[in-house]
Amino acid sequence: EAGVAQSPRYKIIEKRQSVAFWCNPISGHATLYWYQQILGQGPKLLIQFQNNGVVDDSQLPKDRFSAERLKGVDSTLKIQPAKLEDSAVYLCASSLVGTSGGAGTGELFFGEGSRLTVL
Amino acid sequence: GESVGLHLPTLSVQEGDNSIINCAYSNSASDYFIWYKQESGKGPQFIIDIRSNMDKRQGQRVTVLLNKTVKHLSLQIAATQPGDSAVYFCAERDDKIIFGKGTRLHILP
Numbered sequence: 593e594a595g596v597a598q599s600p601r602y603k604i605i606e607k608r609q610s611v612a613f614w615c616n617p618i619s620g621h622a623t624l625y626w627y628q629q630i631l632g633q634g635p636k637l638l639i640q641f642q643n644n645g646v647v648d649d650s651q652l653p654k655d656r657f658s659a660e661r662l663k664g665v666d667s668t669l670k671i672q673p674a675k676l677e678d679s680a681v682y683l684c685a686s687s688l689v690g691t692s693g694g695a696g697t698g699e700l701f702f703g704e705g706s707r708l709t710v711l
Numbered sequence: 712g713e714s715v716g717l718h719l720p721t722l723s724v725q726e727g728d729n730s731i732i733n734c735a736y737s738n739s740a741s742d743y744f745i746w747y748k749q750e751s752g753k754g755p756q757f758i759i760d761i762r763s764n765m766d767k768r769q770g771q772r773v774t775v776l777l778n779k780t781v782k783h784l785s786l787q788i789a790a791t792q793p794g795d796s797a798v799y800f801c802a803e804r805d806d807k808i809i810f811g812k813g814t815r816l817h818i819l820p
Contacts, residue, residue, distance in 0.1 A: 596754070627810075632812075632813075633812055633813070634800050634802075634810030634811050634812050634813050635755065635800075635810045636810070637807055637808065637809070640807065648806075648807055683754050683755075685754070699745075699757045699760070700755075700757065700808070701757075702753075702754025702755050702756070703754050704752065704753055704754055705753075705754055
């Protein structure tokens with residue numbers, strides 16, 4: 593079974609430029625997540641989709657970050673304009689079902705991430 | 712801020728010994744806890760989970776213990792191997808999954 597695919601693996605941009613990351617989840621997984629992982633820290637949830645609807649985007653800096661999941665499959669995360677503090681690894685994950693409630697699980701399948709460096 | 716944290720940022724263990732990685736959480740409403748392993752350059756990988764109505768769960772070479780009284784979670788790895796070198800994150804779920812800061816496990820030859 594193919595895992596979660598992400599691209600690009602690495603991106604270097606200057607501050608105030610824009611960048612976009614792409615994610616293709618595991619086939620059949622309804623829930624898709626974008627996490628930001630700053631060096632030395634645990635992943636922080638930015639946005640969670642259930643099919644093509646947003647479940648949680650409470651920690652997404654909406655003045656500069658946007659994400660979409662068209663047709664409930666692939667997703668893109670965009671940053672515009674980028675700031676120095678956006679330097680991080682952006683992880684995409686997917687799960688068969690959501691994570692809330694008794695039936696949900698915490699088994700998220702992560703991609704290898706997209707490492708962003710903002711200069 | 713995050714409510715999940717870890718006692719030690721780095722743990723060094725002799726190969727073959729057992730490893731114990733600890734985690735404290737502060738949200739008493741969390742009903743589900745997970746341990747993830749993250750190797751260098753890779754995304755986190757699910758290891759084991761435990762629901763709040765349990766206090767112990769065993770997997771292959773790993774055991775998770777949950778003490779709700781003191782809001783403490785631990786991951787025990789039996790007979791630690793070089794391949795266990797990684798950063799280990801505990802995570803909790805209230806409404807969403809929140810990761811702690813991580814503990815780096817270093818295996819000594």
